[in-house]
Amino acid sequence: MVAGAQDNTDARFDRARVATLIQSTQPDDPLAILRPEVLRRTAHSFLRGFPGQVSYAVKANPAPDILHILVQSGITVFDVASVPEMLAVRAICPSARLHYHNPVRSLSEIAQAKALGVASWSVDRMSELDKLGDLPKGTEVAVRLSLRRGGAAYDFGSKFGAAPDVAADLLRVVAARGLTPSLTFHPGTQCTDPTSWADYIAASADVAKAAGVTLASLNVGGGFPSLPRGGAALRQRLFDTIDAATQAHFPNATPQLWCEPGRAMVAEATWLLLRVKARGDGVLTLNDGLYGALGEWRDMPVPSRLIALDAQGQPLAGSPKPFIIFGPTCDSLDRVPDPWRLPAAIAEGDYILITGAGAYSLALVTPFNGYGTCDLVNLDSLPDPSGQCRLAG
Ligand SMILES: Cc1ncc(COP(=O)(O)O)c(C=O)c1O
Numbered sequence: 001m002v003a004g005a006q007d008n009t010d011a012r013f014d015r016a017r018v019a020t021l022i023q024s025t026q027p028d029d030p031l032a033i034l035r036p037e038v039l040r041r042t043a044h045s046f047l048r049g050f051p052g053q054v055s056y057a058v059k060a061n062p063a064p065d066i067l068h069i070l071v072q073s074g075i076t077v078f079d080v081a082s083v084p085e086m087l088a089v090r091a092i093c094p095s096a097r098l099h100y101h102n103p104v105r106s107l108s109e110i111a112q113a114k115a116l117g118v119a120s121w122s123v124d125r126m127s128e129l130d131k132l133g134d135l136p137k138g139t140e141v142a143v144r145l146s147l148r149r150g151g152a153a154y155d156f157g158s159k160f161g162a163a164p165d166v167a168a169d170l171l172r173v174v175a176a177r178g179l180t181p182s183l184t185f186h187p188g189t190q191c192t193d194p195t196s197w198a199d200y201i202a203a204s205a206d207v208a209k210a211a212g213v214t215l216a217s218l219n220v221g222g223g224f225p226s227l228p229r230g231g232a233a234l235r236q237r238l239f240d241t242i243d244a245a246t247q248a249h250f251p252n253a254t255p256q257l258w259c260e261p262g263r264a265m266v267a268e269a270t271w272l273l274l275r276v277k278a279r280g281d282g283v284l285t286l287n288d289g290l291y292g293a294l295g296e297w298r299d300m301p302v303p304s305r306l307i308a309l310d311a312q313g314q315p316l317a318g319s320p321k322p323f324i325i326f327g328p329t330c331d332s333l334d335r336v337p338d339p340w341r342l343p344a345a346i347a348e349g350d351y352i353l354i355t356g357a358g359a360y361s362l363a364l365v366t367p368f369n370g371y372g373t374c375d376l377v378n379l380d381s382l383p384d385p386s387g388q389c390r391l392a393g
Contacts, residue, residue: 019313030288039269043073051243052257060262079260142184171211186221194241205249215255226267263359270358289327295364316343329369
């Protein structure tokens, strides 16, 4: 079965399982719904399609079930931003390779990271390189490069990353200290523009040349878009562009390529099931909002991924109308910026299923106002709905 058809079959099967879950438990708190089959397939598509090594950016979704399935699927290298993320990974996979690619750290964090055996560190300024102190000879230090360019939903270059001349200086010092010199960049999240990667790879070659250093590896970041933005075909085009640009710009000594996707790895693998707490005139108050798993919605809404369900888990019929959406907290800022178009009959006790909500959702939940409950339920732990069976791809 081709990938798109398999996705649709899985989605139908999983929708039936969600309906059964609603009928049997009537969940009142927000629920994240893990689709293990989809996560496994995404991991395999990166492992097979990316022209290098694959790590996972834990920040996108650090749930133990997610990490466990990724390890089972063959991903044993993790981009970690903090000590708690390192511990979360080690709890699932004690031998995992850790890339500490948050370029700014405290001395205490550095000491803990060394004790946890971090294999690769990223830096974007000399003071942070010096702060790392003595590292065993040959430890990888990846200099984070930043170019000012568009192409992503939002750019990361304004916070982290060294301009090319500073990156060349850093690379020179890394090599002179007997460390393994590498470069890393992040084109910005939800980046749909292949030329972003091509430009970064070309600039990386220029930086390495200016530094007079042979790169051991080149980490092309996360930033890969979730599937609705261009689908599997765009992802493959990005992989092909990365491959071609690396061959073209590093003709003699090709660095080991790495990627560290977060969003693209987990977005489709988890759905979010929310409930309507109350209905007013054109207003719905949900059991979750901007302080919860909808934290990213303000910056990156995905209105096409909303499915209204009744209290039996069946799709609500009827023509849609716009609703103002409030979260459950007392803060009037806890409001989704743009109205959601939902069936006019939607009522208290109904549900809203948000598909493709696995990235930066659970990870952003806060306990504000005493909320913050969002359990993760693994669909494979639920009984199969009667008469359904998954078709293997
Ligand atoms: C260093 C680094 N790598 C990877 C990622 C993952 O990015 P994305 O979720 O866009 O794939 C991030 C996101 O913040 C990051 O900072």
